[in-house]
Amino acid sequence: MKTAEQEKITQAQETCRIPKQLALFERASKVIPGGIYGHIAPLMSIPGVFPYYTDRAKGCHYWDVDGNEYIDYMCAFGPMVLGYHHPKVDEAAMKQAALADCTNHPGPVMVELAEYMVDMVSSADWVLLVKNGNDATSYATKVARAHTGRKKIVLCQGHYHGVAAWCTGPCHAGIVPEDHTNIIRIPWNDLDAFRKVVAENKGQIAGFMATPYHHPTFIDQVMPSEGYWKGIRETCDKEGIVLMVDDVRSGFRLNQRGSDAHFGFKADLICFGKAMGNCYPISACAGREEFRIAASKVFHTGSYWFAAVAMAASLACLKEMRDGGVVEKMNRMGKMLGDGLKDAARSHGLEVIITGPPAIPYMRFANETDLFRMQFFCAEVVKRGSFLHPHHNWFMCAAHEEADIRQTLGHADDAFKAVKEKFGS
Protein backbone atom coordinates (compact mmCIF):
# COMPACT_ATOMS: atom_id res chain seq x y z
CA MET A 1 0.00 0.00 0.00
CA LYS A 2 1.22 3.49 -0.90
CA THR A 3 1.80 6.16 1.74
CA ALA A 4 0.05 9.51 1.29
CA GLU A 5 3.35 11.00 0.09
CA GLN A 6 3.90 8.22 -2.50
CA GLU A 7 0.35 8.74 -3.75
CA LYS A 8 1.07 12.46 -4.21
CA ILE A 9 4.25 11.61 -6.16
CA THR A 10 2.41 9.26 -8.51
CA GLN A 11 -0.25 11.87 -9.22
CA ALA A 12 2.37 14.53 -9.77
CA GLN A 13 4.36 12.48 -12.26
CA GLU A 14 1.42 12.66 -14.66
CA THR A 15 2.12 16.33 -15.39
CA CYS A 16 5.81 16.61 -15.02
CA ARG A 17 7.13 20.15 -15.31
CA ILE A 18 9.06 19.66 -12.08
CA PRO A 19 10.74 16.23 -12.34
CA LYS A 20 13.83 17.06 -10.25
CA GLN A 21 11.63 18.44 -7.48
CA LEU A 22 9.46 15.34 -7.46
CA ALA A 23 12.58 13.20 -7.11
CA LEU A 24 13.71 15.40 -4.19
CA PHE A 25 10.25 15.16 -2.61
CA GLU A 26 10.40 11.38 -2.91
CA ARG A 27 13.71 11.39 -1.03
CA ALA A 28 12.30 13.85 1.50
CA SER A 29 9.26 11.71 2.16
CA LYS A 30 11.59 8.97 3.47
CA VAL A 31 13.44 11.16 5.96
CA ILE A 32 11.11 14.09 6.79
CA PRO A 33 7.57 13.60 8.16
CA GLY A 34 5.20 14.56 5.36
CA GLY A 35 8.10 15.35 3.02
CA ILE A 36 7.45 19.10 3.25
CA TYR A 37 5.60 20.37 6.30
CA GLY A 38 3.83 23.54 7.28
CA HIS A 39 2.32 26.35 5.28
CA ILE A 40 3.34 25.18 1.80
CA ALA A 41 2.04 21.62 2.33
CA PRO A 42 -1.57 22.35 1.18
CA LEU A 43 -0.24 23.13 -2.32
CA MET A 44 1.05 19.55 -2.53
CA SER A 45 -2.57 18.45 -2.85
CA ILE A 46 -2.49 20.01 -6.35
CA PRO A 47 0.35 17.79 -7.54
CA GLY A 48 2.94 18.45 -10.17
CA VAL A 49 2.31 22.14 -10.89
CA PHE A 50 3.31 24.27 -7.92
CA PRO A 51 7.06 24.25 -7.26
CA TYR A 52 8.35 22.26 -4.28
CA TYR A 53 11.95 23.44 -3.90
CA THR A 54 13.69 26.76 -4.53
CA ASP A 55 17.06 26.89 -6.23
CA ARG A 56 17.79 30.64 -6.12
CA ALA A 57 16.08 34.01 -5.78
CA LYS A 58 16.75 37.62 -6.71
CA GLY A 59 14.54 40.70 -6.44
CA CYS A 60 10.92 39.59 -6.82
CA HIS A 61 11.91 36.55 -8.92
CA TYR A 62 12.88 33.02 -7.96
CA TRP A 63 13.81 29.82 -9.75
CA ASP A 64 12.79 26.32 -8.75
CA VAL A 65 15.12 23.34 -8.84
CA ASP A 66 13.94 22.46 -12.37
CA GLY A 67 14.92 25.91 -13.61
CA ASN A 68 11.38 27.37 -13.89
CA GLU A 69 11.29 31.08 -13.11
CA TYR A 70 8.51 32.84 -11.16
CA ILE A 71 7.54 36.39 -10.37
CA ASP A 72 6.82 35.97 -6.67
CA TYR A 73 3.58 37.21 -5.06
CA MET A 74 3.98 35.19 -1.85
CA CYS A 75 7.34 36.72 -0.89
CA ALA A 76 8.32 33.77 1.31
CA PHE A 77 4.84 34.14 2.88
CA GLY A 78 5.69 37.68 3.94
CA PRO A 79 9.31 37.98 5.10
CA MET A 80 10.58 39.18 1.73
CA VAL A 81 9.61 42.84 1.55
CA LEU A 82 12.42 44.65 -0.30
CA GLY A 83 13.36 41.91 -2.77
CA TYR A 84 15.50 38.79 -2.35
CA HIS A 85 19.18 39.65 -1.86
CA HIS A 86 18.57 43.32 -1.30
CA PRO A 87 22.08 44.80 -1.52
CA LYS A 88 21.88 47.03 1.57
CA VAL A 89 20.39 44.32 3.77
CA ASP A 90 22.81 41.63 2.60
CA GLU A 91 25.77 43.96 2.96
CA ALA A 92 24.82 44.80 6.57
CA ALA A 93 24.35 41.09 7.32
CA MET A 94 27.70 40.11 5.78
CA LYS A 95 29.53 42.87 7.63
CA GLN A 96 28.08 41.65 10.91
CA ALA A 97 28.78 37.99 10.01
CA ALA A 98 32.46 38.85 9.59
CA LEU A 99 32.46 40.16 13.18
CA ALA A 100 30.25 37.73 15.10
CA ASP A 101 26.83 36.16 14.94
CA CYS A 102 25.69 33.72 17.64
CA THR A 103 27.93 34.10 20.71
CA ASN A 104 27.43 34.20 24.49
CA HIS A 105 26.30 37.81 24.36
CA PRO A 106 24.28 40.14 22.24
CA GLY A 107 26.22 42.59 20.08
CA PRO A 108 25.81 46.37 20.07
CA VAL A 109 23.55 46.00 17.04
CA MET A 110 20.83 44.64 19.35
CA VAL A 111 20.72 47.99 21.15
CA GLU A 112 20.84 49.95 17.88
CA LEU A 113 17.95 47.94 16.44
CA ALA A 114 15.84 48.31 19.59
CA GLU A 115 16.52 52.06 19.66
CA TYR A 116 15.57 52.34 16.01
CA MET A 117 12.31 50.47 16.53
CA VAL A 118 11.38 52.52 19.59
CA ASP A 119 11.83 55.62 17.45
CA MET A 120 9.96 54.20 14.44
CA VAL A 121 7.06 52.22 15.92
CA SER A 122 4.16 54.21 17.29
CA SER A 123 3.45 52.14 20.41
CA ALA A 124 7.02 51.03 21.22
CA ASP A 125 8.72 52.26 24.40
CA TRP A 126 10.74 49.04 24.51
CA VAL A 127 11.37 46.06 22.22
CA LEU A 128 12.21 42.41 22.84
CA LEU A 129 13.87 40.73 19.85
CA VAL A 130 13.09 37.10 19.11
CA LYS A 131 13.13 34.77 16.09
CA ASN A 132 9.67 33.65 14.92
CA GLY A 133 6.35 35.45 15.01
CA ASN A 134 5.07 32.86 17.44
CA ASP A 135 7.91 33.63 19.88
CA ALA A 136 6.61 37.20 19.96
CA THR A 137 2.91 36.33 20.33
CA SER A 138 3.63 33.76 23.07
CA TYR A 139 5.81 36.27 24.92
CA ALA A 140 3.08 38.93 24.67
CA THR A 141 0.53 36.65 26.36
CA LYS A 142 2.99 36.00 29.20
CA VAL A 143 3.60 39.71 29.67
CA ALA A 144 -0.18 40.32 29.77
CA ARG A 145 -0.60 37.62 32.41
CA ALA A 146 2.41 38.79 34.43
CA HIS A 147 1.17 42.38 34.35
CA THR A 148 -2.42 41.67 35.34
CA GLY A 149 -2.06 38.55 37.47
CA ARG A 150 -4.99 37.15 35.46
CA LYS A 151 -5.22 33.96 33.40
CA LYS A 152 -7.62 34.36 30.49
CA ILE A 153 -6.74 35.47 26.97
CA VAL A 154 -9.38 36.45 24.41
CA LEU A 155 -8.66 35.71 20.73
CA CYS A 156 -10.68 36.08 17.53
CA GLN A 157 -12.00 33.05 15.67
CA GLY A 158 -9.86 32.29 12.62
CA HIS A 159 -6.90 34.46 13.67
CA TYR A 160 -3.53 32.74 13.34
CA HIS A 161 -0.86 33.53 15.92
CA GLY A 162 1.51 30.58 15.39
CA VAL A 163 1.78 26.90 16.25
CA ALA A 164 2.21 26.94 20.06
CA ALA A 165 -0.47 24.88 21.78
CA TRP A 166 -2.28 27.91 23.28
CA CYS A 167 -3.04 29.35 19.82
CA THR A 168 -3.28 26.30 17.56
CA GLY A 169 -6.88 25.39 16.70
CA PRO A 170 -8.42 22.60 18.80
CA CYS A 171 -8.95 20.32 15.78
CA HIS A 172 -5.22 19.99 15.08
CA ALA A 173 -3.32 16.81 15.95
CA GLY A 174 -1.51 16.93 19.28
CA ILE A 175 -3.70 19.61 20.86
CA VAL A 176 -5.71 18.72 23.97
CA PRO A 177 -8.66 20.70 25.40
CA GLU A 178 -6.58 21.68 28.47
CA ASP A 179 -4.27 23.67 26.17
CA HIS A 180 -7.16 26.10 25.74
CA THR A 181 -8.52 26.16 29.28
CA ASN A 182 -7.88 29.88 29.56
CA ILE A 183 -8.46 30.82 25.93
CA ILE A 184 -11.78 32.36 24.83
CA ARG A 185 -12.51 32.84 21.12
CA ILE A 186 -14.96 35.44 19.83
CA PRO A 187 -15.96 36.52 16.29
CA TRP A 188 -13.82 39.20 14.59
CA ASN A 189 -15.17 42.75 14.37
CA ASP A 190 -17.82 42.06 17.01
CA LEU A 191 -17.50 44.65 19.74
CA ASP A 192 -20.62 43.42 21.54
CA ALA A 193 -19.17 39.90 21.72
CA PHE A 194 -16.03 41.33 23.32
CA ARG A 195 -18.00 43.38 25.84
CA LYS A 196 -20.10 40.30 26.65
CA VAL A 197 -17.11 38.03 27.44
CA VAL A 198 -15.54 40.82 29.44
CA ALA A 199 -18.73 41.13 31.53
CA GLU A 200 -19.01 37.36 31.93
CA ASN A 201 -15.36 37.06 33.01
CA LYS A 202 -15.05 40.24 35.05
CA GLY A 203 -11.57 40.71 36.49
CA GLN A 204 -10.27 37.48 34.90
CA ILE A 205 -9.16 38.54 31.41
CA ALA A 206 -5.45 39.31 31.10
CA GLY A 207 -5.44 40.29 27.46
CA PHE A 208 -7.10 40.49 24.08
CA MET A 209 -5.02 39.55 21.03
CA ALA A 210 -6.11 40.09 17.43
CA THR A 211 -4.58 40.81 14.05
CA PRO A 212 -5.18 44.44 12.97
CA TYR A 213 -7.67 43.26 10.35
CA HIS A 214 -9.11 39.83 9.55
CA HIS A 215 -6.79 37.86 7.26
CA PRO A 216 -7.74 34.19 7.51
CA THR A 217 -7.00 31.62 4.80
CA PHE A 218 -9.64 30.32 2.35
CA ILE A 219 -12.03 33.27 2.82
CA ASP A 220 -12.21 37.01 2.21
CA GLN A 221 -10.23 39.45 4.31
CA VAL A 222 -12.26 41.91 6.41
CA MET A 223 -11.09 45.33 7.51
CA PRO A 224 -12.04 46.63 10.99
CA SER A 225 -15.44 48.30 11.00
CA GLU A 226 -15.77 51.94 11.97
CA GLY A 227 -15.24 52.35 15.71
CA TYR A 228 -14.14 48.74 16.31
CA TRP A 229 -10.61 49.39 17.53
CA LYS A 230 -11.68 52.52 19.42
CA GLY A 231 -14.30 50.46 21.24
CA ILE A 232 -11.84 47.65 21.99
CA ARG A 233 -9.30 50.17 23.29
CA GLU A 234 -11.88 51.83 25.57
CA THR A 235 -13.12 48.52 27.00
CA CYS A 236 -9.55 47.32 27.62
CA ASP A 237 -8.69 50.57 29.42
CA LYS A 238 -11.83 50.43 31.55
CA GLU A 239 -11.34 46.78 32.54
CA GLY A 240 -7.52 46.69 32.87
CA ILE A 241 -7.14 44.29 29.92
CA VAL A 242 -3.90 44.30 27.90
CA LEU A 243 -4.53 45.04 24.22
CA MET A 244 -2.17 42.96 22.07
CA VAL A 245 -1.95 43.43 18.31
CA ASP A 246 -0.48 40.59 16.25
CA ASP A 247 1.10 42.54 13.38
CA VAL A 248 3.33 39.64 12.33
CA ARG A 249 1.77 39.34 8.88
CA SER A 250 0.74 42.90 8.12
CA GLY A 251 3.41 44.82 10.04
CA PHE A 252 5.28 47.40 7.91
CA ARG A 253 3.15 46.64 4.85
CA LEU A 254 0.28 48.90 5.94
CA ASN A 255 2.24 51.53 7.82
CA GLN A 256 5.88 51.88 8.81
CA ARG A 257 4.80 52.90 12.35
CA GLY A 258 2.78 49.70 12.85
CA SER A 259 -0.76 48.74 11.90
CA ASP A 260 -2.29 50.12 15.10
CA ALA A 261 -1.09 53.56 13.96
CA HIS A 262 -2.63 52.81 10.56
CA PHE A 263 -6.03 52.23 12.15
CA GLY A 264 -5.72 55.17 14.56
CA PHE A 265 -5.20 53.54 17.97
CA LYS A 266 -2.35 52.41 20.22
CA ALA A 267 -1.70 48.81 21.15
CA ASP A 268 -0.27 47.97 24.58
CA LEU A 269 1.87 45.22 23.08
CA ILE A 270 2.48 44.74 19.35
CA CYS A 271 4.16 41.77 17.66
CA PHE A 272 6.18 42.00 14.45
CA GLY A 273 7.97 39.41 12.32
CA LYS A 274 8.07 38.66 8.61
CA ALA A 275 8.73 42.05 6.94
CA MET A 276 11.08 43.30 9.65
CA GLY A 277 14.14 41.35 8.42
CA ASN A 278 13.72 40.88 4.65
CA CYS A 279 14.03 37.08 5.10
CA TYR A 280 16.59 37.09 7.90
CA PRO A 281 15.10 35.27 10.91
CA ILE A 282 13.93 37.88 13.37
CA SER A 283 10.75 39.06 15.05
CA ALA A 284 9.85 41.31 17.95
CA CYS A 285 7.38 42.19 20.65
CA ALA A 286 7.22 45.91 21.35
CA GLY A 287 5.31 47.51 24.19
CA ARG A 288 4.37 50.62 26.10
CA GLU A 289 6.09 51.91 29.21
CA GLU A 290 3.43 50.61 31.58
CA PHE A 291 4.32 47.00 30.69
CA ARG A 292 8.11 47.29 30.95
CA ILE A 293 8.33 45.79 34.45
CA ALA A 294 6.18 42.76 33.62
CA ALA A 295 8.12 42.39 30.34
CA SER A 296 11.43 42.28 32.20
CA LYS A 297 10.16 39.65 34.65
CA VAL A 298 8.94 37.13 32.07
CA PHE A 299 11.40 34.27 31.45
CA HIS A 300 11.63 33.76 27.72
CA THR A 301 14.73 32.84 25.76
CA GLY A 302 16.13 30.88 22.82
CA SER A 303 19.52 29.60 21.67
CA TYR A 304 19.66 31.97 18.68
CA TRP A 305 17.90 35.03 20.02
CA PHE A 306 21.13 37.04 20.40
CA ALA A 307 22.32 36.16 16.89
CA ALA A 308 23.55 39.44 15.50
CA VAL A 309 23.43 38.88 11.73
CA ALA A 310 19.64 38.97 11.56
CA MET A 311 19.62 42.07 13.77
CA ALA A 312 22.01 43.89 11.45
CA ALA A 313 19.88 42.82 8.48
CA SER A 314 16.72 43.99 10.22
CA LEU A 315 18.20 47.39 11.05
CA ALA A 316 19.15 47.87 7.38
CA CYS A 317 15.71 46.64 6.29
CA LEU A 318 13.80 48.97 8.61
CA LYS A 319 15.94 51.94 7.56
CA GLU A 320 15.21 51.19 3.92
CA MET A 321 11.49 50.84 4.61
CA ARG A 322 11.37 54.09 6.52
CA ASP A 323 13.34 56.13 4.00
CA GLY A 324 12.46 54.46 0.73
CA GLY A 325 8.70 54.95 0.29
CA VAL A 326 8.28 51.18 0.50
CA VAL A 327 4.72 51.06 1.86
CA GLU A 328 3.52 53.44 -0.86
CA LYS A 329 5.26 51.43 -3.60
CA MET A 330 3.79 48.10 -2.42
CA ASN A 331 0.32 49.59 -2.28
CA ARG A 332 0.68 51.15 -5.74
CA MET A 333 1.89 47.88 -7.28
CA GLY A 334 -0.80 45.93 -5.41
CA LYS A 335 -3.49 48.24 -6.75
CA MET A 336 -2.16 47.89 -10.29
CA LEU A 337 -2.24 44.11 -9.91
CA GLY A 338 -5.73 44.05 -8.36
CA ASP A 339 -7.27 46.43 -10.91
CA GLY A 340 -5.59 44.56 -13.75
CA LEU A 341 -6.85 41.17 -12.53
CA LYS A 342 -10.42 42.45 -12.23
CA ASP A 343 -10.27 43.90 -15.77
CA ALA A 344 -8.71 40.76 -17.23
CA ALA A 345 -11.35 38.55 -15.56
CA ARG A 346 -14.13 40.81 -16.84
CA SER A 347 -12.79 40.62 -20.38
CA HIS A 348 -13.45 36.86 -20.24
CA GLY A 349 -16.92 37.27 -18.71
CA LEU A 350 -15.68 36.36 -15.20
CA GLU A 351 -15.79 38.24 -11.92
CA VAL A 352 -13.19 38.16 -9.16
CA ILE A 353 -13.40 39.61 -5.64
CA ILE A 354 -10.25 41.07 -4.13
CA THR A 355 -10.21 41.93 -0.42
CA GLY A 356 -7.70 43.33 2.07
CA PRO A 357 -5.09 46.04 1.66
CA PRO A 358 -3.54 46.34 -1.84
CA ALA A 359 -0.14 45.30 -0.43
CA ILE A 360 -1.63 42.05 0.99
CA PRO A 361 -4.48 41.10 -1.38
CA TYR A 362 -6.73 38.01 -1.29
CA MET A 363 -8.54 36.99 -4.50
CA ARG A 364 -11.35 34.56 -5.27
CA PHE A 365 -13.92 34.07 -8.01
CA ALA A 366 -17.21 35.77 -7.18
CA ASN A 367 -19.34 32.75 -8.04
CA GLU A 368 -17.59 30.04 -6.04
CA THR A 369 -16.94 28.98 -2.47
CA ASP A 370 -15.13 25.66 -3.09
CA LEU A 371 -12.05 27.40 -4.63
CA PHE A 372 -11.72 24.87 -7.50
CA ARG A 373 -11.63 27.70 -10.05
CA MET A 374 -9.07 29.50 -7.92
CA GLN A 375 -6.86 26.41 -7.68
CA PHE A 376 -7.07 25.88 -11.43
CA PHE A 377 -6.46 29.58 -12.15
CA CYS A 378 -3.40 29.79 -9.91
CA ALA A 379 -1.99 26.56 -11.35
CA GLU A 380 -2.35 28.02 -14.87
CA VAL A 381 -0.64 31.24 -13.77
CA VAL A 382 2.15 29.32 -12.03
CA LYS A 383 2.81 27.25 -15.18
CA ARG A 384 3.28 30.52 -17.08
CA GLY A 385 5.70 32.01 -14.54
CA SER A 386 3.99 33.96 -11.75
CA PHE A 387 3.61 32.42 -8.29
CA LEU A 388 0.14 32.96 -6.81
CA HIS A 389 -1.46 30.96 -3.99
CA PRO A 390 -5.09 29.84 -4.32
CA HIS A 391 -6.09 29.87 -0.64
CA HIS A 392 -3.86 32.39 1.11
CA ASN A 393 -3.46 36.15 0.84
CA TRP A 394 -0.63 37.28 -1.43
CA PHE A 395 2.17 39.70 -0.51
CA MET A 396 3.56 42.58 -2.54
CA CYS A 397 7.17 43.76 -2.15
CA ALA A 398 9.15 46.87 -3.04
CA ALA A 399 10.97 45.00 -5.83
CA HIS A 400 7.80 44.53 -7.89
CA GLU A 401 7.96 46.85 -10.89
CA GLU A 402 5.26 47.77 -13.38
CA ALA A 403 6.89 45.47 -15.95
CA ASP A 404 6.51 42.52 -13.53
CA ILE A 405 2.86 43.31 -12.92
CA ARG A 406 2.22 43.63 -16.67
CA GLN A 407 3.86 40.25 -17.26
CA THR A 408 1.76 38.64 -14.53
CA LEU A 409 -1.41 40.19 -15.95
CA GLY A 410 -0.49 38.54 -19.26
CA HIS A 411 -0.18 35.18 -17.46
CA ALA A 412 -3.51 35.86 -15.73
CA ASP A 413 -5.24 36.72 -19.00
CA ASP A 414 -4.35 33.29 -20.43
CA ALA A 415 -5.35 31.63 -17.16
CA PHE A 416 -8.77 33.38 -17.07
CA LYS A 417 -9.35 32.18 -20.64
CA ALA A 418 -8.57 28.63 -19.49
CA VAL A 419 -10.95 29.01 -16.49
CA LYS A 420 -13.73 30.16 -18.82
CA GLU A 421 -13.14 27.19 -21.11
CA LYS A 422 -13.09 24.67 -18.26
CA PHE A 423 -15.83 26.02 -15.97
CA GLY A 424 -17.97 28.11 -18.35
CA SER A 425 -18.52 30.95 -15.87
Ligand SMILES: Cc1ncc(COP(=O)(O)O)c(C=O)c1O
Ligand atom coordinates in the same frame (compact mmCIF):
# COMPACT_ATOMS: atom_id res chain seq x y z
C1 LIG B 1 -0.65 36.91 11.97
C2 LIG B 1 0.43 35.92 12.27
N1 LIG B 1 0.83 35.76 13.54
C3 LIG B 1 1.79 34.91 13.88
C4 LIG B 1 2.41 34.13 12.93
C5 LIG B 1 3.45 33.15 13.34
O1 LIG B 1 4.69 33.55 12.86
P1 LIG B 1 5.86 32.47 12.69
O2 LIG B 1 5.42 31.52 11.64
O3 LIG B 1 7.04 33.29 12.29
O4 LIG B 1 6.03 31.82 14.03
C6 LIG B 1 2.03 34.27 11.59
C7 LIG B 1 2.65 33.46 10.54
O5 LIG B 1 2.20 33.34 9.43
C8 LIG B 1 1.00 35.17 11.25
O6 LIG B 1 0.59 35.35 9.98
